[in-house]
Amino acid sequence: MELLLQQLFNGLTIGSVYALVALGLTLVYGILHIPNFAHGALYMVGGYITLIMMTEAGLHYILAMVVSICVVGLLSVLMERLVFYPLRHSPPIQDKVAAIGILLFLEALAQFIWGADYRQMSTPFGQVVEVFGLTLTLQRILIVFAAIAVMILLYWFLKKTFTGSTIIAMAQNREGAQLVGINTHKVAILTFFIAGALAAIGASLTSPINLVFPGMGHLVILKAFVIIIIGGMGSIPGAILGGYILGFTESLGATYLSADYKDIIAFVLLILILSIKPQGIFSKGGV
Amino acid sequence: MLEVKGLTKRFGGNVAVKSVDYSVQQGKINAIIGPNGAGKSTFFNLITGVHEPTEGTIIYKNQEITRQPANVIAKLGVARTFQSTHLFEMSTVKDNVIVGHRLRTKSNLFDSIFRTKRLKEEEQQCIAKAEESLDFVGLSHVSDQLVTNISQEEKKRVAFALALATDPEIVFLDEPTAGVNPDETDEMANLIQKMSDKGLTICLIEHKMPMIMRLAHHIMVLNYGEKIAEGTPAEIQKNEEVIKAYLGGTVSA
Amino acid sequence: MNILTNKKVIISLLIVLGIVFPFIIPNLYYLHIMTLAFIWTIAVYGLNLLAGYTGYLSLAHGGFFAIGAYVIGILTVKLEMGFWLSFLLAPLVTMFIGLIIGLFALRTKEHFFAIYTLCVGYIIYLVIDKWEGLTGGVRGLIGIPLPEAIGPISFQSPTAQYYLAFIIFLLVVAVIYRIVHSLTGRTFVAIRNSEDLALSLGISTKRNKLLAFVLSTFFAGLAGAMYAGFIRFIGPEIAYTTITFDLLTYMIVGGIGTFAGPIVGTFLIVIISQNLQFLQDYRMLIFGPLLTLLIIFSPRGIVGFIQMQLYQRKRKKQESLAYKNREEETNAGG
Known part of the structure; x- marks a missing residue:
């Protein structure tokens, strides 16, 4: 029972991070219909910037995270302006290749600047606390609460502010949004910034319990794709729900099935889903 | 029918x-x-x-x-055309139309790799059909141009030629005539009439x-x-x- | 006509160059690099058939390469089968696995297909990495035997191995040439342009997409088997996405959907990489942005760019000729 609770909490922690990364991916997909394969690289850069700000600039963890959010957000915007915007009328295969090019570049760059070794990130929230008989680190609790707070904030921004509602409008109907006078460039830039920021938050939160290295984005991005396919490409609640579903499945699978193959769960899930429903679970059939 | x-x-x-x-x-x-x-x-x-x-x-x-x-x-x-043309822009007009007769051929991968007699014959047949269709829609003169260099109205005609190359009834x-100017619309109408006169x-x-x-x-x-x-x-x-x-x-x- | 004869001259020159290469540069290291380049090119041709000609970007190609390598590895090392029989079986087994995966993967399109195959690639990697009993896990398989001698021809020396790879390479190029320049190739291109249009032209997109997919896995498996036979040691890293992305880079740089693209891209990058040895781990610092820039400014790579230049030059020549003729006519008339 205690093991189960512990694993459920772990699932909650991993799921929170997955949900954050998947949210960024799904927002970008919703607006521009680009499956941004470079999103995992943004996540990785986010981890590094926070780490470097702490070790080199001596900033506090939280402050370092803020810097990371800004840097990665801007990097993401830069990507949209320099690469995806010029390709907006190209066949879909080109977006994907371009994104892969960025991914390869950013990984090589990270390895060039910061080396290939696995690095540990310290955290001021390393204390261990007992909650309901469970032994938890403060960092894990922080992950869960910070992620939920970010999601609520994002939800509020998208639903209750004018700027946010333009994103939703554009995701629903691009031409329509243009017709009612929404500046689609601005919306695209904003969306990419948010996506980058979410990736940076996710990476910075999880790095103290995982490790920072150039390939840290690989599995995360793949899983984020699995999540948004489960949750419906472009759907925001779908990304959150999918993130937690995968988080729980993985942590329970690792305990009760096989720790070796836990990473495979997500991919098998995706392959099963797409084999049965090639357009994803929540696709709108027909035209 | x-x-x-x-x-x-x-x-x-x-x-x-x-x-x-x-x-x-x-x-x-x-x-x-x-x-x-x-x-x-x-x-x-x-x-x-x-x-x-x-x-x-x-x-x-x-x-x-x-x-x-x-x-x-x-x-x-039963042949059809679409509202938008979907041609391969970086290839010639004729190359685009040749595949139109593919459905009447039987060559498979084996024929292609070993360039069998059947493949050679059927390729000739497809090329001849493409030339015939292009001639019918009045595009013989641009058949060696890249699709990207021909006009919108000509692209529409290429799409017609493709449909005709399937030997439809x-x-x-x-x-x-969507996206085609009034003068050209009349010409397209003439082409449709011509297709009908041919018995289609x-x-x-x-x-x-x-x-x-x-x-x-x-x-x-x-x-x-x-x-x-x-x-x-x-x-x-x-x-x-x-x-x-x-x-x-x-x-x- | 001029270009056609030119083409023949160029091809003959390249083949001769391939034959005499071991004599001009009797450097074992360069021979090794060239042999590898032949092997990679074969894999890239497989990818190009599917992504370039049929329009389906598969990100599982490295995985199929690894399957080919591991089939020959397992057959020779674990089951102690002969090299040639294993070498024959490797691409066939890869193709069979490709057929089963293709049946499901090809129900998806575009983004979904790319993500689906990326996941397939990852699963292949994870299975190879974790299934120690079969694949040797992280330690990999050591001691894949040399090809047995055929009559008097032995494959002991690197030069002999080079020629073996070269011959298979030429065969593959010829087969690919025939495929893409035949009705089969035209059918693939029609699917890439528009599946709806292809269907309306009576083409069974399902069957032809599967054919392209299976062929692409065949060439990936063949290249993998050649790699295993040449390097004689394989580990799970050959199934990692890095290989898929390398192959993708070769294809895009050379020219996706062009016939010469895979050769141009692969040899160019392999040779440049060798001369930028100090960059080895960081080669993607250059090739990553190159990939992105090329896809924006010359989506059909180097070969596509050159083709376009040649075509435009020809067109200009024709136009100026026509203009000249017209001028002469008016002059004569006036």
Whole structure:
């Protein structure tokens, strides 16, 4: 029972991070219909910037995270302006290749600047606390609460502010949004910034319990794709729900099935889903 | 020659085509008209196998083709064009059209790798067919140009040539003159007439009323997915329901 | 006509160069690099058939390469089968696995297909990495035997191995040439342009997409088997996405959907990489942005760019000729 609770909490922690990364991916997909394969690289850069700000600039963890959010957000915007915007009328295969090019570049760059070794990130929230008989680190609790707070904030921004509602409008109907006078460039830039920021938050939160290295984005991005396919490409609640579903499945699978193959769960899930429903679970059939 | 009974298509809760009975008259130019969103394109897509109908039957030459895939229907002699042309821009006009006759050939991977006699013969046959079709639509002079360098109207003609290269008996044309200027529209109309004179059965969707009224032998009007009228151009122009559907606008030119 | 004869001259020159290469540069290291380049090119041709000609970007290609390598590895090392029989079976087994995966993967399109195959690639990697009993896990398989001698021809020396790879390479190029320049190739291109249009032209897109997919896995498996036979040691890293992305880079740089693209891209990058040894781990610092820039400014790579230049030059020549003729006519008339 205690093991189960512990694993459920772990699932909650991993799921929170997955949900954050998947949210960024799904927002970008919703607006521009680009499956941004470079999103995992943004996540990785986010981890590094926070780490470097702490070790080199001596900033506090939280402050370092803020810097990371800004840097990665801007990097993401830069990507949209320099690469995806010029390709907006190209066949879909080109977006994907371009994104892969960025991914390869950013990984090589990270390895060039910061080396290939696995690095540990310290955290001021390393204390261990007992909650309901469970032994938890403060960092894990922080992950869960910070992620939920970010999601609520994002939800509020998208639903209750004018700027946010333009994103939703554009995701629903691009031409329509243009017709009612929404500046689609601005919306695209904003969306990419948010996506980058979410990736940076996710990476910075999880790095103290995982490790920072150039390939840290690989599995995360793949899983984020699995999540948004489960949750419906472009759907925001779908990304959150999918993130937690995968988080729980993985942590329970690792305990009760096989720790070796836990990473495979997500991919098998995706392959099963797409084999049965090639357009994803929540696709709108027909035209 | 092609008959449709009780054809219905629902997308989720929306009914795009509602219990339509219709028959395409052999050797004639048949037109389907109707306001935007009347279900014309969906109707085409049902007949040519792009979508599966929810209910109803489609019979072509005494053979039921209701749930056959598009490629099987094409083989039976039903060709179609699309509103947008989908050609390979970086390749020549002729190269684009050669594949149009592929459905009448039998060469497989083995033939291709070993360049068998069958492959060589069939390739010649496809090339000859492409040249013949391009000649018919009046594009022989640009057959070696890249598609990216020819005009919009010429691209439309290439799409016609592709459809003709399949050796069809009936051709469905989805808005053949969309995005083409008035002078060129007349030329396209002449080409359609020429196809009809050659003995092909034509069925087309159009918005340009003057052209339809001049060209078509038989017109069906769709509105909100339902057939509201059917008849000769003169009958359609007088039909009150049709006039009402077009919001009081005149149907005649 | 001029270009055609030119083409023949160029091809003959290249083949001769391939034959005499071991004599001009009797450097074992360069021989090794060239042999590898032949092997990579074969894999890239497989990818190009699917992604370039048929329009389906598969990100599982490295995985199929690894399957080919591991099939020959397992057959020779674990089951102690002969090299040639294993070498024959490797691409066939890969193709069979490709057929089963293709049946499901090809129900998806575009983005979904790319993501689906990326996941397939990852699963292949994870299975190879974790299934120690079969694949040797992280330690990999050591001691894949040399090809047995055929009559008097032995494959002991690197030069002999070079020629073996070269011959298979030429065969593959010829087969690919025939495929893409035949009705089969035209059918693939029609699918890439528009599946709806292809269907309306009576083409069974399902069957032809599967054919392209299976062929692409065949060439990936063949290249993998050649790699295993040449390097004689394989580890799970050959199934990692890095290989897929390397192959993708070769294809895009050379020219996706062009016939010469895979050769140009692969040899160019392999040779440049060798001369930028100090960059080895960071080669993607250059090739990553190159990939992105090329896809924006010359989507059909180097070969596509050159083709376009040649075509435009020809067109200009024709136009100026026509103009000249017209001028002469008016002059004569006036």
